[in-house]
Amino acid sequence: LKSEGFVENFEVVDGERIGQRMLRVRLKYIGERRERRSILTGLERISKPGRRVYTGKQDIPWVLSGMGISILSTSKGVMTGREARKLGVGGEVVCKIW
Numbered sequence: 001l002k003s004e005g006f007v008e009n010f011e012v013v014d015g016e017r018i019g020q021r022m023l024r025v026r027l028k029y030i031g032e033r034r035e036r037r038s039i040l041t042g043l044e045r046i047s048k049p050g051r052r053v054y055t056g057k058q059d060i061p062w063v064l065s066g067m068g069i070s071i072l073s074t075s076k077g078v079m080t081g082r083e084a085r086k087l088g089v090g091g092e093v094v095c096k097i098w
Contacts, residue, residue, distance in 0.1 A: 001025075004069055004080065006040045006097060042068075046093040056090040068098030 001007040008028040015022050028039040047053045055061065060081045061070050070081035074091035084091065 001097070004097075006069075040097065042098045044096045046070075046095055053093045054091065055093050057085065057088050058090075060085055060090065061093065061096065063096045064098045068096060070096050 002010065006028060008026040010023060010025045013022050013024050014020070029036045030039060031037050055072070060072065062081070063070050071094045072079060072081060072084050072091045073094055074084055074087075074089045076087060076089055078094070079087075
């Protein structure tokens, strides 16, 4: 999400309990102080524990005609739909972000 421009920064921090770690994500915003808007306007979870959704390389979904991204879990790792099309792999559709 950082390379696609939706997230400003992220870091792994130690939690309150020993051995617990948390992921702190800073979202990216545009505009001045009173008119700030988040770059990330929507997120839709596709695969769920009760219903996994898989797609082939030719059927990777487009999000808002290319303005958003789809996140896939493939045999080559977790990647965006654009990267999966380039590599020619399909996989589990995790979510859509716009």
